[in-house]
Amino acid sequence: MSHETSTLTRFGVVRQYPVDLAVVSVVAVLAYALATSLPEGSVLRLLAAFPLLLFLPGYALVSVLFPAASRNARETTGRSIEREVRGIDVVERLGLSGALSLAVVPLVGLALPFTSWGFGTLPTAAALAIITVVLAQVGVVRRLRLPAAKRFTVSPLAYISGAGRESGTVATASSLVLVLAVGLAASALLVGFLAPVSTGGFTELALYTENEDGDMVTDNIGGEIEAGDSVPVTVSIDNQEGEETEYTVVVQEQVIEDGEVVERNDLEQLETSLDDGTRGTGDLDVTPTADSGEEVRVSVLLYDGEAPEEPTNDNATEDTYFWVTVED
Structure with a gap:
């Protein structure tokens, strides 16, 4: 009987495994494989390096820091806010992912020259992929320790409907500004990766x-x-x-x-x-x-x-x- 309960528990954990963190882990491994196997200067190689440099490590780190979903202020009290894990919404999560990735990547670049692997395309891509996967698994543990109702989940329909019920125009405007800022920053960096022709030969x-x-x-x-x-x-x-x-x-x-x-x-x-x-x-x-x-x-x-x-x-x-x- 205990054996059946253990089996069901293991399958239950698999069913509850966060989809977004599973995708982040898989994409990080694929990005590493493409960035190190494709020829230098390949557009596909640059496209593969883009998420590994500018999004995935930060998203995994944000998942560790903020495993909970954002809560409506009217549904909480001062005491519950102090005791519960802080949560953020999708827009804040995406914005922090880009910002933290830009903080993680330079630290990796500074640390690698002091290791036996040295600084280069292969060790940099490997280090970022490993960091992303490890942080994603820590984020999974942190998220599964919360009650199901308080965990952050990727649900576009729920987010859209929740955004429609927001009463504050200031929150809506700030969310739009953050989305636009993240989009413009990512686009500018992508153009810099894909079109460095201004430097000439x-x-x-x-x-x-x-x-x-x-x-x-x-x-x-x-x-x-x-x-x-x-x-x-x-x-x-x-x-x-x-x-x-x-x-x-x-x-x-x-x-x-x-x-x-x-x-x-x-x-x-x-x-x-x-x-x-x-x-x-x-x-x-x-x-x-x-x-x-x-x-x-x-x-x-x-x-x-x-x-x-x-x-x-x-x-x-x-x-x-x-x-x-x-x-x-």
Whole structure:
């Protein structure tokens, strides 16, 4: 007999399991799976990350803090308010969910670098999903401990009918303002995730040389050389412009006096075309034409398309340089 009662009790708990918290838990796991499996830059990946970042953790935390439904002030007394668990309505719950999510996510981002997992897409999504699921289960326990009549339940029809019976216009207006504020904030953040095109693309220019160990490094380029010797350098161009781009590279020897370029001499010029998201490299042997004992600056100037008639560091799309001293 006791066995049958235990079984019925377990099924009763399952039937009473809050639907909203079950959905939150499942969506958090699905969002984690999509955010970590889809390719970077995918619209579906951004859509999956949106609720995990801006809603789900906060909703689960609100469920822990406020397991009860809101009560009509006319149906309670001062003594009952002190003894009963504080409840909030649907609009307040949604507003707090967004606000608390924006508070939880930065804390996760600050804590992860101090863990063995580090900060990245996978650990961040995993941490937010775990936090959401754990908080949701705590919210389930908190809600089921209340009498059934006082628990918060998701019932759109009941909420609409209850809103229609509200006598205070101030409460109605504040609820509408809160809904609009949450909607506008969420929309603005979603647009920021899905349409970051205002930042534009970029091109990265870098110079490398081989050290004594055979490794490619960015320092110790140039220095002191004998007259007629060349400086071996590797030019690297990374195209992140969002489209195929044609480039022109001008290697220019410059004589500097009092911080101003007083003489220019184009040593080499090359052209290349790179697809979006690709990196191209080229090996150059730069031979300065400066006289012995003279120090010159060798600038590598990068242009989108053709180079102007007078290439300078100011009109280049990207530029970098190194110094060379020619010895006897």
